[in-house]
Each structure stands twice: as C-alpha cells, then as structure tokens.
Amino acid sequence: MKLKGTGIAGTLESGDAMIELSPGKNGIRIDLNSTVESQFGKYIRKVVMDTCLEFDLQDVDVKVQDKGALDCTIRARVTAAILRAAGGEVQYEF
Amino acid sequence: MNSSTQFQLGLSPIKLRRTMLFVPGNNPGMMSNAHVYGSDALMFDLEDSVATQQKDAARLLVYNALKTIDYSPCEVVVRVNPLDTPFGVQDVRAMVKCGAQVIRLPKTETALEINDVEYEIEKAEKDFGIPVGRTKMMAAIEGALGVVNAYSIATASKRLIAIALGAEDYCANIKAQRTEEGTELFLARATIVVAARAAGIDCIDTVYSDTNNEEQLIREATAIKKLGFDGKSIINPRQIRPIHAVFTPTPMEIEKALRIKTALEEAIANGSGVVSMKGKMVDRPVLLRALRCLELAKASKVYFDEEETK
Structure with missing residues (x-):
C-alpha cells in the first residue's frame, strides 16, 4: 500500500494513544514514548509492527505517544492513522 | 381443558434491560472498563457523541474493542450513524463483523428505515459467513412521526428486541418544553410501551441527564417502571444502582x-x-404479574428458585 502523506489518529487522553505515521526509508521505525514503556514497550511495538505489516507497509516511520492504551486501542489508532495517511483511497475491509 | 393448558401463561425467561450505559465511541478510556459497573447493557455510540472528522477512528476503535474485550454479562449494543450519512453502511458492516449483539438505529421514523438497515445487516452477515439473524436490532424513536408509527416500527423486523425513546429530539420536534414531571412525554412513553408490548419486545426509556440529582432520577425511574418500561438509558455509571433498586422486586412483593x-x-x-x-x-392477570415478579427477582438475583438450585 502507498502512503500519500502523514496520518495522525488518537488523543493524549488516559487510556488512549496518539499515532503519527508517515512514509519512511529504512523499514518500520517506531519512536515510542509511553508511560508504561518498561513493562509493555515490547508488546506495544509488536502491535504497531503487526498492524503495519497487515497493510503491507515496509518503510514507515511511526511516532507513538502512549497513555496506557490497551492493545486493541493501539491497533485501532494505528489502523486509522494508516488509512488517513493513504488519503482515504483505501477502505478497511468491513 | 386440562389444568396444564389452563395455566399456560406464556411467560418467557426475562432478559434484564434495566440499565443501558451510554459509552462514547471515541473514548478508549471509558471503553476499556465500561462493563465493570454492572449495567445490564452497554451502548457504544458512533453517532452524536463522535465528531464528524473522527467517525472513521471511532468505528475502528469500537470494532477492535468488541473483537478483543469480553463485555459479558453486559449486552452489547452499538448506535450507528443513519444510512443516509456517508458513515452508516460502513458502521453496520463493521459492527456485524466484530459481533455486536445489537445494532441500534438512531432516530427511526418509519418501518422502511428498519427494513433498509436490516438489508445491510443481512448482506454483511452473508459476506462475513455469520449466521443470518444473529445480529439483533433496536430502534430509537425520537420524533413525532416515529411515535405515530411506533407499532409498525416495532414489528418491522424479527431482529428487533426493543424500542427506545429519545426525549430531547422528540420534544424539540413536537415543540414541547422539557419538564421534571414529564407531562410532555406521556403520550410518547405510553405509545412506545403499548407498541412494544403488542410486538412482544422490550421498551427502554430516555436518559435522565442531571447525574447529580439522584432523587429526581429515582422519581423518574419509578414513574416509567409504573408505565411499563423495562429500563432506562443512562449516561453515568452512578445511575445504575438507584435504577436497579427501583426495578428490583421488594421482599414483600416476592x-x-x-x-x-x-x-x-x-x-x-x-x-x-x-x-x-x-x-x-385469583385472576389470571394477578397470576401473570406474580410469576413475572418472581422471574424478575430471579434475574435480579434477589430470589432463588429452590427446585432449580437443588
């Protein structure tokens, strides 16, 4: 899938995460800032990585500001950011 | 006629819908623990509580939450956007796919609107290999036309499990003023109860929005219970306990x-x-009420049938 620009989704409220995603050059690069990084950083990165791979994104920069979001929230926010970065041309398969 | 047919009273087991807690669809903090407060149902909202620019994100959030979080024993209802907006069809498809138990239509005016949503639901069920009929429906009546058409709405689909009143829109529509006594809502409430009973489904009253006024909440819940409602929509977890207390049979009644x-x-x-x-x-209606009272008490866990617990 081709990204047209930067996609942003989510908020900085407790239990949420803000995702900023843009086309990159060196694989999937995740810049994570989390209140629970030491405990869950590994899992958050994996969810971000898996979600990008589902859309076949190989080179992308993802900035994650996590406020204690559940995995399903991270997945939802990354998906929304990807679809927004694709400029609304890709529809999620509902 | 033998005695067993004489006493066939046609009671079905009760599914409690005393409280339906409203959860904004773009608020993951509230979504992660909405089921811990003990409401009978949860209503995730993709409509009015979500800004237009966030409709895509909210849909994905509720979709992923319902796929991941086990909200049982709460019944999971999702209010979708109307089909005549750019979001309605995608909302319905996403919610069918992630297994929402009930899809709630906003502002329903005619039976045709129910048929249109049912068509989309059935199409999605077939596309995703979900048994046709699994997804139930609920309709909110929020205008004069909806009240006039209440019975045809309530009987428009076998999927309908309940109809609900949305009072703010209704009052604006009929040019009435909202009052504490609720005189302006009497006709709508009574019509909705009668339509629901005639259709054999549940009816749920509108929200009471002053979360700091528990006394008035209790008065309103008591009044709508007397009218025949099964429960009330709520906007704050602290409204659960007082409403459940109103709907739970007392030891004397039991x-x-x-x-x-x-x-x-x-x-x-x-x-x-x-x-x-x-x-x-003992008249038949008295019998029916007594048996229903025991069913309600059992469902509310304040009475246990000895024969069943043996």
Whole structure:
C-alpha cells in the first residue's frame, strides 16, 4: 500500500494513544514514548509492527505517544492513522 | 381443558434491560472498563457523541474493542450513524463483523428505515459467513412521526428486541418544553410501551441527564417502571444502582408472589381449573404479574428458585 502523506489518529487522553505515521526509508521505525514503556514497550511495538505489516507497509516511520492504551486501542489508532495517511483511497475491509 | 393448558401463561425467561450505559465511541478510556459497573447493557455510540472528522477512528476503535474485550454479562449494543450519512453502511458492516449483539438505529421514523438497515445487516452477515439473524436490532424513536408509527416500527423486523425513546429530539420536534414531571412525554412513553408490548419486545426509556440529582432520577425511574418500561438509558455509571433498586422486586412483593405461586401449584396438583387463595379466586392477570415478579427477582438475583438450585 502507498502512503500519500502523514496520518495522525488518537488523543493524549488516559487510556488512549496518539499515532503519527508517515512514509519512511529504512523499514518500520517506531519512536515510542509511553508511560508504561518498561513493562509493555515490547508488546506495544509488536502491535504497531503487526498492524503495519497487515497493510503491507515496509518503510514507515511511526511516532507513538502512549497513555496506557490497551492493545486493541493501539491497533485501532494505528489502523486509522494508516488509512488517513493513504488519503482515504483505501477502505478497511468491513 | 386440562389444568396444564389452563395455566399456560406464556411467560418467557426475562432478559434484564434495566440499565443501558451510554459509552462514547471515541473514548478508549471509558471503553476499556465500561462493563465493570454492572449495567445490564452497554451502548457504544458512533453517532452524536463522535465528531464528524473522527467517525472513521471511532468505528475502528469500537470494532477492535468488541473483537478483543469480553463485555459479558453486559449486552452489547452499538448506535450507528443513519444510512443516509456517508458513515452508516460502513458502521453496520463493521459492527456485524466484530459481533455486536445489537445494532441500534438512531432516530427511526418509519418501518422502511428498519427494513433498509436490516438489508445491510443481512448482506454483511452473508459476506462475513455469520449466521443470518444473529445480529439483533433496536430502534430509537425520537420524533413525532416515529411515535405515530411506533407499532409498525416495532414489528418491522424479527431482529428487533426493543424500542427506545429519545426525549430531547422528540420534544424539540413536537415543540414541547422539557419538564421534571414529564407531562410532555406521556403520550410518547405510553405509545412506545403499548407498541412494544403488542410486538412482544422490550421498551427502554430516555436518559435522565442531571447525574447529580439522584432523587429526581429515582422519581423518574419509578414513574416509567409504573408505565411499563423495562429500563432506562443512562449516561453515568452512578445511575445504575438507584435504577436497579427501583426495578428490583421488594421482599414483600416476592413473598406475596410466592404465596400466589403456591396456590397455583396446588390448583394444578388438585386438577382444579381455578386458582384460589383463602377461598377467593385469583385472576389470571394477578397470576401473570406474580410469576413475572418472581422471574424478575430471579434475574435480579434477589430470589432463588429452590427446585432449580437443588
């Protein structure tokens, strides 16, 4: 899938995460800032990585500001950011 | 006629819908623990509480939450956007796919609107290999036309489990003023109860939005329970306890119902076609109310049937 620009989704409220995603050059690069990084950083990165791979994104920069979001929230926010970065041309398969 | 058919009273097991807690669809903090407060149902909202620019994100959030979080024993309802907006069809498809138990239509005015949403639901069920009919529906009546059409709305689909009143829009629509006594809502409330009962489904009253006024909440809940409603939509977890208290049978009511039930069992055992207590005949509506009271008490876990617990 081709990204047209930067996609942003989510908020900085407790239990949420803000995702900023843009086309990159060196694989999937995740810049994570989390209140629970030491405990869950590994899992958050994996969810971000898996979600990008589902859309076949190989080179992308993802900035994650996590406020204690559940995995399903991270997945939802990354998906929304990807679809927004694709400029609304890709529809999620509902 | 033998006694067993005589006493076929047509009671089905009760699914409690005393409280339906409203959860904004783009608020993951509230979504992660909405089921811990003990409401009978949760209503995730993709409509009015979500800004237009966030409709895509909210849909994905609720979709992923429902796929991941086990909200049982709460019944999971999702309010979707109307089909005539750019979001409605995608909302319906996403919610069918992630297994929402009930899809709630906003502002329903005609049976045709129910048919249109049902068409989309059925199409999605077939596309995703989900058994046709699994997804239930609920309709909100929020305008004069909806009240006028209440019965045809309530009977428009076998999927409908309940109709609900949305009072703010309704009052704006009929040019009425909202009051504490609720006189302006009487016709709509009574019509919705009668339509729901005629259709054999549940009816849920509108929200009471002043979360700091528990006294008035209790007064309103008591009044709508008397009218026949099964429960109320709520906007704050602190409204759960007082409403459940209103809907839960009291020990005195349970005791009285048990005496009537005993008389019924005696009549069946004696092969008598008439139930009587202290020499007086017990009318069928009284019997029905007593049995329903016990069902409600059982569902509310304040009474346990000895024969069932053995």
